[in-house]
Amino acid sequence: MKYLITYDIRNPKRWVKVYKSLKKLGLNVQLSCFEVDLSEYMMDQTLKKLSKYIDSKEDLIYAYPLSERSSSFIVKLGKAKDLNFDYILWITQDIM
Secondary structure, three states, X not given: OEEEEEEEOOOHHHHHHHHHHHHOOEEEEEOOEEEEEOOHHHHHHXXXXXXXXXXXXXXXXXXXXXXXXXXXXXXXXXXXXXXXXXXXXXXXXXXX
């Protein structure tokens, strides 16, 4: 299943650990946002690993599941990349 993982990590050293872990698993779509395609088990293991890197009083990590249906409605503007190019509408021209 695909997930969108976003995070806000206060300490740069902790931020780098989270970033490097997620970089191995998915596509960095924004500075602190990754799209990953993982089984439920692997997602659970990933969140357990990431929880060891953060300070739960200062940092946060969100993981949003992306269903097959919701994935078909994703629109990306500009230099968008994706894990699966089959369902994405890219708009690269200036629309304003």
